[in-house]
Amino acid sequence: MALDYFLLVFMASFGVYQIASIPAKLEGLWLFRFSKVQYIFGVLAIVGAFGWFFTDEERNVQHTVEGTEQLGLFLAAIVSAYVVTAILSSIIQARFGFPKDTPIKGKQHEQGVETLKSTTVFGGIVSSLRNKREDKG
Amino acid sequence: MPPLAGWTLWITGFVGKVPALDHVMSLLVSDFFIPVLIGLIMLGLWAGHSDPTRREHLQRTVMNASVAIGISTLVVHIINFADHFWLRPFLVDDSAIRESAIHAAQTVFYLPHDPSFPSNAATIAFAAATGVWLGNHKAGVVLYSLAFIWAFARFYAGIHFFVDLAAGATIGVLTGLFISKVFMPRTEPIPTLALRLARFLYIA
Numbered sequence: 001m002a003l004d005y006f007l008l009v010f011m012a013s014f015g016v017y018q019i020a021s022i023p024a025k026l027e028g029l030w031l032f033r034f035s036k037v038q039y040i041f042g043v044l045a046i047v048g049a050f051g052w053f054f055t056d057e058e059r060n061v062q063h064t065v066e067g068t069e070q071l072g073l074f075l076a077a078i079v080s081a082y083v084v085t086a087i088l089s090s091i092i093q094a095r096f097g098f099p100k101d102t103p104i105k106g107k108q109h110e111q112g113v114e115t116l117k118s119t120t121v122f123g124g125i126v127s128s129l130r131n132k133r134e135d136k137g
Numbered sequence: 138m139p140p141l142a143g144w145t146l147w148i149t150g151f152v153g154k155v156p157a158l159d160h161v162m163s164l165l166v167s168d169f170f171i172p173v174l175i176g177l178i179m180l181g182l183w184a185g186h187s188d189p190t191r192r193e194h195l196q197r198t199v200m201n202a203s204v205a206i207g208i209s210t211l212v213v214h215i216i217n218f219a220d221h222f223w224l225r226p227f228l229v230d231d232s233a234i235r236e237s238a239i240h241a242a243q244t245v246f247y248l249p250h251d252p253s254f255p256s257n258a259a260t261i262a263f264a265a266a267t268g269v270w271l272g273n274h275k276a277g278v279v280l281y282s283l284a285f286i287w288a289f290a291r292f293y294a295g296i297h298f299f300v301d302l303a304a305g306a307t308i309g310v311l312t313g314l315f316i317s318k319v320f321m322p323r324t325e326p327i328p329t330l331a332l333r334l335a336r337f338l339y340i341a
Binding site for chain 2: 005008009012013016017019020021023024025026046050053054059060061062063065066067070074078079082086110111112113114115116117121124
């Protein structure tokens with residue numbers, strides 16, 4: 001049950017990141033060039049996750065995924081989904097070349113996900129490291 | 138037996154009469170369906186705005202709601218530690234209520250072992266809804282709707298008395314208000330530092 005719950009939240013939050021990144025214009029998280037495809041993919045991920053979880057087997061049974069464990073699994077799943085989204089979007093955008101990949105100015109702790117409007121997570125990390133070296137130099 | 142215990146006999150009397158309704162209720166009463174939906178809506182609020190100032194406001198709202206969920210759960214644990222007040226509807230001495238609640242719970246849910254009062258589900262759902270509503274009324278209304286539906290489904294399933302749910306909702310709302318209006322503003326600069334760390338890690 002714990003693994004199934006983790007997978008439910010992982011898949012659904014993966015879809016939420018894809019959908020939420022459209023109005024937020026966080027193109028660095030996009031897996032697709034077109035926002036409509038992105039949106040459809042996100043909806044399918046969420047619906048698919050819930051559909052699988054609640055039809056695969058009976059879930060209304062006495063189980064051990066309660067309280068703190070449920071919260072821990074939820075947090076682990078949303079963080080894992082974000083990491084996977086960041087890795088996949090960085091690889092896909094580098095491979096197919098659809099990012100603007102603008103070098104980032106300013107400190108990362110001030111910019112946050114705003115960085116992802118113009119580059120991927122990996123692109124942002126590289127920019128931050130370059131900025132640090134230039135500051136030191 | 139709590140006040141208004143007879144309401145449980147009335148509501149659980151509907152279980153088994155319309156199989157389609159029972160099927161929907163078995164989904165809504167689940168320990169996973171509505172809590173995960175609430176969590177995903179909060180996740181969408183965290184990331185889904187293009188304006189940095191508005192995004193930060195929503196992220197603080199989600200932080201408040203998350204802390205409210207944690208603190209309200211703690212309040213429920215403290216109440217449970219102090220006293221168990223009364224048994225679940227399917228365990229009470231009144232045979233009419235007990236038999237009806239057993240039938241309802243076995244039809245749409247299962248027979249949980251934790252204390253009946255107050256409802257943990259209602260507490261966390263209303264705490265989250267209140268925390269979110271204070272920062273974003275539209276999302277708050279959606280979350281309040283989910284909280285009401287989840288609480289009603291638990292009443293329908295015969296696993297809580299009405300008083301358990303009303304008390305849970307009250308604790309949730311009051312905790313949400315306290316955390317958002319009193320506690321979090323007084324813990325500055327911790328929330329701001331947490332947001333800066335989250336920004337550094339590309340998650341805020």
